Amino acid sequence: MPANLPPQYYELEREYKAERDPHEKLRLAQELLAIMPKHKGTDKLQADLKAKISKLKLQVEGPSKKTHGTRHVDARDHIEREGAAQIILIGPPNSGKSTILDAVTGARPLIGDYPYTTREPMAGMMKFESVQLQLIDTPPIAEDYMEKFVPPLVRQADLVVLVVDIATPGFENRIAAVFRQLEDKRIILTPQPPDKVDDPRFFHKKTVIAAHKSLEEGAGAGREKLNELYPGFTIIPSSILDDDLMHNFKKALFDTLGVIRVYTKKVGHEADFDDPIILPIGGTVEDAALELHKDFLNKLQYAKVWGKGKFEGQRVKNNFVLTDGDIIEFHI
Numbered sequence: 001m002p003a004n005l006p007p008q009y010y011e012l013e014r015e016y017k018a019e020r021d022p023h024e025k026l027r028l029a030q031e032l033l034a035i036m037p038k039h040k041g042t043d044k045l046q047a048d049l050k051a052k053i054s055k056l057k058l059q060v061e062g063p064s065k066k067t068h069g070t071r072h073v074d075a076r077d078h079i080e081r082e083g084a085a086q087i088i089l090i091g092p093p094n095s096g097k098s099t100i101l102d103a104v105t106g107a108r109p110l111i112g113d114y115p116y117t118t119r120e121p122m123a124g125m126m127k128f129e130s131v132q133l134q135l136i137d138t139p140p141i142a143e144d145y146m147e148k149f150v151p152p153l154v155r156q157a158d159l160v161v162l163v164v165d166i167a168t169p170g171f172e173n174r175i176a177a178v179f180r181q182l183e184d185k186r187i188i189l190t191p192q193p194p195d196k197v198d199d200p201r202f203f204h205k206k207t208v209i210a211a212h213k214s215l216e217e218g219a220g221a222g223r224e225k226l227n228e229l230y231p232g233f234t235i236i237p238s239s240i241l242d243d244d245l246m247h248n249f250k251k252a253l254f255d256t257l258g259v260i261r262v263y264t265k266k267v268g269h270e271a272d273f274d275d276p277i278i279l280p281i282g283g284t285v286e287d288a289a290l291e292l293h294k295d296f297l298n299k300l301q302y303a304k305v306w307g308k309g310k311f312e313g314q315r316v317k318n319n320f321v322l323t324d325g326d327i328i329e330f331h332i
């Protein structure tokens, strides 16, 4: 099976190969692993890379680490993905990023009515219906300030949420600073990454904008301005003052990810609605089988599917396209 690696992978790999400093090389290897698509075609590549990472770790964290002048590896520039997707909250100071993490996950970040409260990244899990999504809160980005570990975290995430306080005047400049800072690090925040990238040195990151504090005075005008300035972007209103709005916010994030939930069912049993298989939109029976286990597909005789607009228990081929909420029964 072909590896189908994105162009950014090759660019990062080039940097990795040219790098001589083991600390930096380790960081790049971890980043390569994080952005590598995980499927059967990349199994060997993943294994090779993991072996290299172990070696580099030994080199970096072994006896040599006591040598004077060696740089410390920054563990903050990589957070292991958990759940169906990794979503990163970024934005200007005091916009409400930590408050959102606090409101929708079990994580308890520091919240302050002053800028630069958050100094370290923090992850939390957000449950939307049957799906667990990982959210990462980050320190702010401003004209003259961005922590070094923020760009690598942005590159690894599946989705960026740019949190903007639309009730406080002057947010246009504060958002522009976020775009600019990341562009300086060759990251383009975009509503929809292009299929074909002209310059592979640039990462295009799928981004939505959270129009936060949207129940405050002046937020209406702010929202209009935001629509005008960023017409192509999905803009999601949010405010921690309204539970319904936060529910819609979660749903909008899930919808933006473009994934479907497929529930499995054993022959003669009810479907398991607690732990769905998560697939991209357009995912097939074959993809679902591969998600379960890579050997599973070889053993698969046929599958039956239940779902909206289908015959109940319809017997389907491996290339059958599944839709959100389908139930699948594998026969091996």
Ligand SMILES: Nc1nc2c(ncn2[C@@H]2O[C@H](COP(=O)(O)OP(=O)(O)OP(=O)(O)O)[C@@H](O)[C@H]2O)c(=O)[nH]1
Binding pocket: 091, 092, 093, 094, 095, 096, 097, 098, 099, 100, 110, 111, 112, 113, 114, 115, 116, 117, 118, 119, 138, 139, 140, 212, 213, 214, 216, 238, 239, 240, 241
């Ligand atoms: N009115 C209102 N205030 C909010 C809302 N969300 C957050 N706040 C307040 O905004 C202030 C900043 O919130 P934080 O969550 O600390 O903001 P942050 O973006 O994490 O800030 P930094 O860590 O400095 O980047 C706090 O006083 C919050 O109580 C909201 O929806 N409505």
Ligand SMILES: [Mg+2]
Binding pocket: 097, 098, 099, 110, 111, 117, 118, 137, 138, 139
């Ligand atoms: Mg914060």
